[in-house]
Amino acid sequence: MKHFRQFVVAGTVDEAIGLRKTxxxxxxxxxxxxxxxxxARESVEVLIDISHLGLDGISDQDGSISIGATTRLSSLLSPDIKAAVPMLFEALSHCATPLIRNMATLGGSLAGIYLPSDAGVALLALGAELELRGDEERVVTVDDLLAGGWLGGYELIRNVRIPKIGKGQGWGFSKFGxxxxxxxxxxxGAVASVTDGSRISELRxxxxxxxxxxxxxxxxxxxTATEAISHDVIRRLADSASERVKVKSDFRASAAYRKHLVSVLAARSILAAAREAGARFED
Amino acid sequence: MPLHERQVPDLKIKISVNDRAFDVEISAGETLLDLLRRLGFKSVKHGCDTGNCGACTVLLDGRPVASCLILAPQVDGSTILTVEGLAICGKQLHPVQEAFIETGAPQCGFCTPGMIMTAVSLLSENPDPTRDEIRHGIAGNICRCSGYVKVVDAIESAAKKLCDRDAGHDE
Known part of the structure; x- marks a missing residue:
C-alpha cells in the first residue's frame, strides 16, 4: 500500500495542467x-494520470521522428525505431528490465533526467527537442533544458522530436554498469560528422x-578538425572529454573510476560514430 | 467546485483476472500486487516492492510487468493473468510449468511464479529463443538461490514442447 490519497484520470491536457496547478x-x-x-515523496497525495490523453504514438516525419511522451519504452524497441533512430534503440535495449520497459514511458524517463536515464543521454547527443505544455507551449532542446533548470512546476512533456542522423553522420552509444x-x-553517446571520410568535423x-x-x-x-582520423586522435578526444567533465563518488563507483570510464567509453562511442559516418582509417 | 475538491472518481474498478471478472473497490494507494493478493492470488509474491526482483510479475494485457510498481487505479478495464490461470482448463499444467518441474528449475520457489509468467510471454513473442535471448528475457526476474542455469534449461525445453504441441495441432 502506498501513501497516495487521490488518483484522478485526466481527460484532456488542459484538465491535467489545471489540476496540477490547483x-x-x-x-x-x-x-x-x-x-x-x-x-514519490510522502508529501505527494494526488496523482494525475496522463496516460489517456492520446500522447502516445510514433510518427515518421521528414528528417525527424516524433514520439509521444506516454509511449512505452517497450513499444520503441521496434524494427521501425531501430531503422530510424538506431541510437535510441541501442540505449533502450540495455535500459532497465523488460518488466520495467513494459510500463515506463519515454516522457517519464526524461522528466527525471537527473535520474540515470540511458534514453536521456542518447537524446541529448542526438539534439532531441521536447514539446512542452504549461501555461503556453514551448519547444526546447534537451541541452537547453539542462542548462536552464529543467521543467517548470506543472509543465508537461507532450512530444519528443528526434532529428534523424544525416548523411556523413554516425552515432555510437556505450554504457558500463x-x-x-x-x-x-x-x-x-556520440554523434560525429565526418568530412571526406578522413576528418571528424563535428562531434556531439x-x-x-x-x-x-x-x-x-x-x-x-x-x-582536431584538420587532423586525419586515427586511433590517436580518438584517444586524445576521449581524454580531453574525461578531463573536462566533473565526476562524482557514490556507492556505485569512485570519482577516479568514473573518470577512467568516461575516457574509455568516450573513445568507444567516438570510434563507433566515426566508423558509422564512413571514416576510413587503419586499425 | 475547484478541481481538487471534487469527488475522487469512484475508486471502483473492473478487471479480469485469469478469465474471472472482478468489480472491486480499491484505494488510491493500493498496488496491483496488494490487490491481487487481497483477491486471493497468492502466487504473486511480495518481494522488493521497488520493481527490481520480479517476484510479483503478472501479465497485464499480455505483457509481463512488476505488479508492485503499478497502482490498482491504473489497471481499470485490464486483463491480468497470474500463474494460477495458466493451467489449461484449470487441470493440465502449461508446458512452461511442466518444463520447470521436469528440469528441477524451482529451488525455494519464491521467484518461480514470476519467472514462469515472464517465460510464457517471452516464448509467445520469440518461440525459439537462444540461451542468450532467454537470459536477457528474464533479466528482470531475480533468483536468490542463484539457480539460473536450470531456469534457462527449463525455458529452452518449454520452447521445444510448445513448438511440438503447435506442430501437432497443424497435422
Whole structure:
C-alpha cells in the first residue's frame, strides 16, 4: 500500500495542467508509474494520470521522428525505431528490465533526467527537442533544458522530436554498469560528422552519470578538425572529454573510476560514430 | 467546485483476472500486487516492492510487468493473468510449468511464479529463443538461490514442447 490519497484520470491536457496547478506540490503526473510509485515523496497525495490523453504514438516525419511522451519504452524497441533512430534503440535495449520497459514511458524517463536515464543521454547527443505544455507551449532542446533548470512546476512533456542522423553522420552509444541492465556507472553517446571520410568535423558527446546531471560537449572536435582520423586522435578526444567533465563518488563507483570510464567509453562511442559516418582509417 | 475538491472518481474498478471478472473497490494507494493478493492470488509474491526482483510479475494485457510498481487505479478495464490461470482448463499444467518441474528449475520457489509468467510471454513473442535471448528475457526476474542455469534449461525445453504441441495441432 502506498501513501497516495487521490488518483484522478485526466481527460484532456488542459484538465491535467489545471489540476496540477490547483493542487500544487502535493500532486504529480503519473503515466507508467515506474518512478512515481516507488519513489514519490510522502508529501505527494494526488496523482494525475496522463496516460489517456492520446500522447502516445510514433510518427515518421521528414528528417525527424516524433514520439509521444506516454509511449512505452517497450513499444520503441521496434524494427521501425531501430531503422530510424538506431541510437535510441541501442540505449533502450540495455535500459532497465523488460518488466520495467513494459510500463515506463519515454516522457517519464526524461522528466527525471537527473535520474540515470540511458534514453536521456542518447537524446541529448542526438539534439532531441521536447514539446512542452504549461501555461503556453514551448519547444526546447534537451541541452537547453539542462542548462536552464529543467521543467517548470506543472509543465508537461507532450512530444519528443528526434532529428534523424544525416548523411556523413554516425552515432555510437556505450554504457558500463555492474550488469547489462543495471543503472549505468557512466554512459556516453556520440554523434560525429565526418568530412571526406578522413576528418571528424563535428562531434556531439553526451556523458551521463559522471556527475549530478548529464553533460553535452559540442566543441571537442575543434582542436582536431584538420587532423586525419586515427586511433590517436580518438584517444586524445576521449581524454580531453574525461578531463573536462566533473565526476562524482557514490556507492556505485569512485570519482577516479568514473573518470577512467568516461575516457574509455568516450573513445568507444567516438570510434563507433566515426566508423558509422564512413571514416576510413587503419586499425 | 475547484478541481481538487471534487469527488475522487469512484475508486471502483473492473478487471479480469485469469478469465474471472472482478468489480472491486480499491484505494488510491493500493498496488496491483496488494490487490491481487487481497483477491486471493497468492502466487504473486511480495518481494522488493521497488520493481527490481520480479517476484510479483503478472501479465497485464499480455505483457509481463512488476505488479508492485503499478497502482490498482491504473489497471481499470485490464486483463491480468497470474500463474494460477495458466493451467489449461484449470487441470493440465502449461508446458512452461511442466518444463520447470521436469528440469528441477524451482529451488525455494519464491521467484518461480514470476519467472514462469515472464517465460510464457517471452516464448509467445520469440518461440525459439537462444540461451542468450532467454537470459536477457528474464533479466528482470531475480533468483536468490542463484539457480539460473536450470531456469534457462527449463525455458529452452518449454520452447521445444510448445513448438511440438503447435506442430501437432497443424497435422
Amino acid at each position: 493542487v500544487g506540490a502535493k500532486s504529480l503526473y503519473i503515466a507508467g508509474g515506474t518512478t512515481v510509485v516507488p519513489m 555492474r550488469s547489462d541492465i543495471d543503472i549505468a556507472l557512466v554512459n556516453v 558527446l553526451a556523458i551521463g552519470q559522471s556527475s549530478s546531471r548529464p553533460v553535452l560537449l559540442t566543441d571537442l572536435a575543434e582542436g
